[in-house]
Structure formats: C-alpha cells, structure tokens
Amino acid sequence: MAHRYREGMAQRNRKLAARIAALGFSQAELARQINAKIELLTGKPGNVTDADIRRWLRGETKWPQDRIRLCLEKVLGTSAEDLGFVPRKKRIAPPKEDPVHRRALLTATSGAALAVAAPYAPAHGRLGVNDVRRFHQDYAAILRQDQAVGGSRKVENLAVELASRIQSALAVSSSSTRVRNMLHRLAADVISSAAFAAIDASSPQRARAHLDKALTFAGLSRDSETMYHVWNHLTLTSSQRENHAEAVAGAEVMKRSSIARRDPLHASLGHIRNANGLVRIRHRTEALRALADAERAYARCADEQRPDWIKFFDASEMDALSSFIWSAMGDHRRAEYCLHRTLAAIPKGMARNRALYTAHLALAQARQGDLELACATGRQAHALLPPSSGSRRTAHTLAATRKAIVASGSKSPEVAEWIEESGQWI
Numbered sequence: 001m002a003h004r005y006r007e008g009m010a011q012r013n014r015k016l017a018a019r020i021a022a023l024g025f026s027q028a029e030l031a032r033q034i035n036a037k038i039e040l041l042t043g044k045p046g047n048v049t050d051a052d053i054r055r056w057l058r059g060e061t062k063w064p065q066d067r068i069r070l071c072l073e074k075v076l077g078t079s080a081e082d083l084g085f086v087p088r089k090k091r092i093a094p095p096k097e098d099p100v101h102r103r104a105l106l107t108a109t110s111g112a113a114l115a116v117a118a119p120y121a122p123a124h125g126r127l128g129v130n131d132v133r134r135f136h137q138d139y140a141a142i143l144r145q146d147q148a149v150g151g152s153r154k155v156e157n158l159a160v161e162l163a164s165r166i167q168s169a170l171a172v173s174s175s176s177t178r179v180r181n182m183l184h185r186l187a188a189d190v191i192s193s194a195a196f197a198a199i200d201a202s203s204p205q206r207a208r209a210h211l212d213k214a215l216t217f218a219g220l221s222r223d224s225e226t227m228y229h230v231w232n233h234l235t236l237t238s239s240q241r242e243n244h245a246e247a248v249a250g251a252e253v254m255k256r257s258s259i260a261r262r263d264p265l266h267a268s269l270g271h272i273r274n275a276n277g278l279v280r281i282r283h284r285t286e287a288l289r290a291l292a293d294a295e296r297a298y299a300r301c302a303d304e305q306r307p308d309w310i311k312f313f314d315a316s317e318m319d320a321l322s323s324f325i326w327s328a329m330g331d332h333r334r335a336e337y338c339l340h341r342t343l344a345a346i347p348k349g350m351a352r353n354r355a356l357y358t359a360h361l362a363l364a365q366a367r368q369g370d371l372e373l374a375c376a377t378g379r380q381a382h383a384l385l386p387p388s389s390g391s392r393r394t395a396h397t398l399a400a401t402r403k404a405i406v407a408s409g410s411k412s413p414e415v416a417e418w419i420e421e422s423g424q425w426i
Contacts, residue, residue: 011059015084019076020053023128024178027053030075037071046071062086075174077126127175132182135169138162139190143308146193150352150391151200159194163187163213185226188217189309195233200352202392204240211237224258228266229309231257235273239280248277265306268297269313272321279328291325294318312353316345320357327364336364352391355384359397366404374401375418382425399426 020030027050038046048068055061062085064072069080076083139162146155166187170180191214198207211234218226235250254260255270275290298318323338339361346354358381366374378401385394402422405415 013057013059013084015082017057019078019083020057022130023076023126024176024182026176026178029176029178033075034068034071037074038067042067056085063088075126125173127169127173127179127183129179129182131169132179132186135162135166135183135186139186139193140308142190142193144349146197146200147312147350147352149386150355150389150394151197152388152390153197153201154388155390156194156197156201156206159190159197160210163191163194163217166190181221181223184217184221185223188214188221188226189229189307191217192229192233192309195237197390199233199236199240200393201390202240202396204237207233207237207240225266225307228254228257228259228270229307232269232273235277239277244277244280248274248281251277263306264297264300264302265310265313268294268301268318269310271297272318272325275325276321276328279325284329287325287329291322295322312350314345314347316342316347317353319345320353320360323357323360323364327360327367332364332367336361336368339364351384351386352389352394355381355386355389356391356394356397358384359394359401363397363401363404366401366408369408371405371408371410372412372414374405375415378402378422379418382422395426398422402426 020027025033031048031050031053034048035046038044038048046068052061056064063069063080064085069085072083073080081087142155142158142162145158149155166183170183170187175183191210195207195210195214198204198210211230214230214233215227218230231250231253235247235254238244238246238250251270251274255267255274257266257270260267260270271290271294275287275294278284278290279287295318298315319338320342323335323342326332326338327335339357342357343354343361346357358377362374362377362381365371365377378398381394381398385391402419406419408415410416
C-alpha cells in the first residue's frame, strides 16, 4: 500500500501544478478559460471541468486531446511538454505536425496569424504571481524612500510611474482573476503613496487627483482593506484643505469598514482620524470619546502580518496623532508628553517623521512659553530634515513655531538669534 502511494505521488504532474500556482489560477477558473479558447477555436463551448484539471495534476492524463492541449498551452503560455505532459509515441519517427494546420488553430484562438511558437510566448505575455512580487519590490522601495526623505516630487513621480506600469501590464497581458485583483490592489496602494507624497508636500489638490485614480483601482480590486487605505488618505487630504467635516465623514467610513471590524489596528486608526476631525469642528466630547476608542482598539492589537503601508501606525505614531488632538484642545503640556514618547520610540529609518514630530515638539514648547527650549528643538528639527526632503508639513510646523515665538515679544538673545536664523530656512 505504501509503495503504491509513493508511486502515485511520483506520477503527479508537478510542472503543471507549479505553473498554475505561479499564474494564480484556481482549477475551476483554468477550466473556464480553456473552454473559452476551445469555443473560439471550434465554435462550440468546451467541456473541460475542474475534475479534468485534477486528473492532469495527478498524472492520469499523459497527453490531452489536440484541441484541449493547444488551448491549454495558450492559456498557460507555454508548451505541453514544459507543463509536464508526455507525447504519445505512435511511431518510431512520427511525422511533424502540419504547421499550416497548427497556425490555423492558433489564429482561431487569438484572432491573428501567429507563428508556431506563439503559444509558448504570447505576444503580450501572461501575468503571474511572480510579476506581482516584482512590482511589489518596486513599491516597497518607494515606501522606504518616502520614509527617509518625505514628500519629494521624485517619490511622487516614481509612484505614478509604477502605477502606470502596472496599469499597462494589465491592459496588454492576460491573467487570472486572482492575479488581476492582486495587481489592482497594488496599483491602488502605489497611487495612494503618490497621494501621500503630495500631502506631505502640502499639495492637497494633487493628492486628490491621485486618489480619484486610486479609488478606481481599489473598486476593481474588490478589497475592503485597499479601499480603507484610499479613504485614509482622502481623510488626510480633507483635513489639509481645512474641510474637517469631510474628514470626519471619511473617518466614519474607515472605522465602519469590514477590515476595521476584523482588525483592531485598522479600527484604531479610523477612530483616531475621527477624533482629529471632531476636535477641529469643536466637538470636544465626541473627540475624547473617539480618542478613547482608538486607545482601546490599539490595546487589542495582535502582532500579525499586515500590508506595508499601515506599518507606520505603531505605538510611536499613536502617541504622535494623540498629540495633535491634545494640541487642538489647547493642552500643550500633554501634547508635549505624547511627542516625547513618540520620539523615544520612533524607528530609526523614519527620518521624515522624526523631523516632523521634532518640529511639533518645538511648537508645543513655544505655546507653553518655553521659548529657548523651543528654539533649540526647532533647530534640531531643521537639522534632521534631509536636504532632498519635500516635507512641507515639517516646514509649515516650524513656521508656526517661529510665528508663536515672534508673537511672544521676547528680547532674549537666544530667541532673537533663532528668529533671524530660522527666517533663512523656513
């Protein structure tokens, strides 16, 4: 019995299984696509089922019928031999297949005259999981650069260019439904990164244009988490445009989404975005309640695999966003406390955020009257910001700090020196 089991496993068509997995097909979808190609070829629907696919995978079918085999090659983009099938040996020296007949079959399945080798290398190719991984590597590099330098036009343009490449690949190549959805999710995430670079550069109109495209990709992906990502940036854009009622409405969408119901981290971010909008329309009680909801949800978070974009929302970011709410309420001492916690815990690679939150710390100190300390902290924030950074949010925060210090009327030499110095780089 054990011998027969090992023999059966040895006969499995592992090449076919690997190709199906690489292209992201389910057995049922592969059967549907083969049948569609058969109908183009013969004028009659094919009758391949997922049970046939399983027989191929088990190695029970060594060499499918001609019309099925040709259509399978077309769908999977490679030869039957490369898919692990073994040709039947009817003669010692079998005649070659009629190239005219083969070209006619291939023309029927593609609508254009193709060479004999065309099924093995389709004109526009077939996208698979490995293509998604390669695109994702470029996306991860853009995220790293954004964290380092902030909202530069280079980061924004790189994200736009990558989203265009993904869109072009989808337009000219075939793919399984699973792979297509993965690429639409990735395109939405990528163009959302372009939007965030524009937000960081204090260009909400550019950000909104990017997010209109991201909404389309997210809708095509049919993925709640991707739609949540886009709404997160739409909420930030509304807040930056001082449309805080719209920001509250966007945060309501976030916190009521299905992903927020499943994952407390997403719920926490939705609640704290909501609190930030509520406090700015002077709904203090509701804002405090939303902040408490955010803290409770965050306390329930488990360490699990999540998308790259939301990894920024850790304990340090929770404290930073909380500081904005306390600052809007006029409790600058509590805001300062939160920002000290943020800067003590922020990851080393996030240079842009470290500069931004150091600038907010300077502002909180200035608003409490600690002017010399605010000047020293503001100088530190400017030094932390990379020369190539396009983070206008940091510059605007330092400008607000300078305005508060100038308004104090202090005649301190240290303060006067900083006011003159900061006027050159704000």
